[in-house]
Amino acid sequence: MSVICFDLEGPLATQDNAYELMKLFPDGGKIFETISRYDDLLTLEARLDYEPGDTLALIAPFLVYHRIKEDDISALATKATLVSGAANLIARLGADGWKVFCISTSYEQYARHIARRLNIFSQNVACTSFPLDKFSQMLCKEDFRYLETMEKEILTKDSIDDAWIKKRLDRFYWRELPKTNLGQLLEQVKPIGGQRKVEALGRFAKAQGKPLSDWVVVGDSITDFKMLQAVDQARGLAIAFNANEYALPYATMSLASTHLDDLWQILEAWKKGKRPSIEKLVKEKEKTGGNGDRGYFHWLVGIKDISIPLKTHKRIRHVVREEAAKLG
Numbered sequence: 001m002s003v004i005c006f007d008l009e010g011p012l013a014t015q016d017n018a019y020e021l022m023k024l025f026p027d028g029g030k031i032f033e034t035i036s037r038y039d040d041l042l043t044l045e046a047r048l049d050y051e052p053g054d055t056l057a058l059i060a061p062f063l064v065y066h067r068i069k070e071d072d073i074s075a076l077a078t079k080a081t082l083v084s085g086a087a088n089l090i091a092r093l094g095a096d097g098w099k100v101f102c103i104s105t106s107y108e109q110y111a112r113h114i115a116r117r118l119n120i121f122s123q124n125v126a127c128t129s130f131p132l133d134k135f136s137q138m139l140c141k142e143d144f145r146y147l148e149t150m151e152k153e154i155l156t157k158d159s160i161d162d163a164w165i166k167k168r169l170d171r172f173y174w175r176e177l178p179k180t181n182l183g184q185l186l187e188q189v190k191p192i193g194g195q196r197k198v199e200a201l202g203r204f205a206k207a208q209g210k211p212l213s214d215w216v217v218v219g220d221s222i223t224d225f226k227m228l229q230a231v232d233q234a235r236g237l238a239i240a241f242n243a244n245e246y247a248l249p250y251a252t253m254s255l256a257s258t259h260l261d262d263l264w265q266i267l268e269a270w271k272k273g274k275r276p277s278i279e280k281l282v283k284e285k286e287k288t289g290g291n292g293d294r295g296y297f298h299w300l301v302g303i304k305d306i307s308i309p310l311k312t313h314k315r316i317r318h319v320v321r322e323e324a325a326k327l328g
Contacts, residue, residue: 001099002271003210005201007227008104008111008127010220011241011260012118014081014321017110018056021073025066027155034154035059038169040246041162043194043222052246053105053193053223056128058173060189061182062151063132065144070109070132077113083320085261090118092264096271099208100124103200105193105223107132126200128191135185146176193223198230212236216270218263220317222246232301237270237278239263240300242317248306253282256296256309256316266297293319 006012019036022028032055039055093100101124104111111127150172154160177183192200205212212234219228220243228238229250240251241260248254252275255263269277282299290296293316298309 001097001208001210002216002267003099003101003204003208003214004093004216004218004267005101005103005204005227006217007197007219007221007224008102008106008114010083010243010321011218012083012086012102013114014083015076016321017073017076017080017106018059020076021063021068022059024068024072028062028066031062031151031154032059034160034165035169037162038165040222041166043246051191051194051196051223052225053191053196056105056107056130056191056193057186057189060130060132060135060185061144061147061177064136064139064182064185065147067136068132069136070130073107073109073130073132074113077110077117080110080114082114082117083260085259087118089261089264090120092261093267094119098267101204102126103192103197103204103227104128105191105197124204126192126197126204128189130189135188139181139185143180143182146172146180147182150176194226197224197227201227201230216267219251220244220247225250235275237275239266240313242320243313244317245306245310248300248310248313251300253278253300254298254309254313256313257290258293258316258320262295 009016019032022032035058036055039052039058042050043052090100100120102115102120104127106127107130108127112122112125115122115125153168177186205215212231213236215231215236216239217227217231218239218241220241225247228240228247232238232250232252238251240248240254242256243254266278266281269281279299282297285297286299296312
């Protein structure tokens with residue numbers, strides 16, 4: 001039995017669910033972009049007890065304030081565009097005896113719906129618990145005074161740079177909000193990103209009796225780099241798909257393509273001969289090159305300069321994910 005685990009947003013679905021949720025209210029997109037950049041900055045400074053993807057906790061107060069409901073999250077999942085070839089690849093994997101898993105930072109109302117659309121069993125999905133409707137009932141107008149000020153500052157400031165984002169949002173999240181009930185909300189939302197993805201994979205691995213050396217994982221962004229790194233170091237297969245600069249350096253190999261099912265030949269080779277077979281095949285494909293927007297493979301083990309593959313990944317990531325491509 002072979003086992004594979006996908007990140008959801010990027011490899012399987014094109015949208016960033018949190019971004020789309022924030023855009024349900026006026027100027028929410030700009031607020032999200034600012035908070036998303038703050039998430040990158042906190043991750044890069046390795047803030048204690050902070051994981052990449054904790055953006056989903058940071059935006060929760062704004063979702064409550066603007067009366068976004070759990071039904072809104074599910075509705076977005078119904079309309080979400082799947083990555084071309086994703087359904088085909090997962091169907092072929094299932095028919096070939098693979099067990100397919102998904103570990104997603106996304107809220108559960110989104111991740112489980114997308115997984116159902118792809119026929120991934122619910123018990124094989126790990127995602128972020130988010131009882132939004134319950135949270136909304138716990139808060140009152142007084143809890144939102146700091147949030148209203150923060151929102152106004154983001155929307156009226158002429159120029160927002162990293163220094164301002166770091167200083168101002170540090171104050172907002174770690175000094176102002178804890179004075180209100182929103183502070184409890186932040187503590188209760190624990191997005192499945194970074195190390196929590198590694199832990200979720202570890203639970204799946206233990207349940208299946210499969211060490212990380214037997215796993216294939218597919219990711220694309222800053223929330224995935226620790227999972228990619230853990231599997232690559234265990235000599236499993238870590239695949240960066242249309243990845244950004246935060247994920248690409250930690251993968252075994254990469255694919256930049258508009259179609260996820262371009263991975264099929266790679267996964268067949270993994271089943272037959274593990275990493276030696278993969279290295280040989282990927283290096284052959286690397287010499288041949290891709291065609292148009294499909295089939296750009298790179299072997300990444302031992303590569304110090306990722307600038308060449310990164311350029312291709314950025315281009316195709318933008319084609320596939322559009323607005324979401326600019327997020328970390």
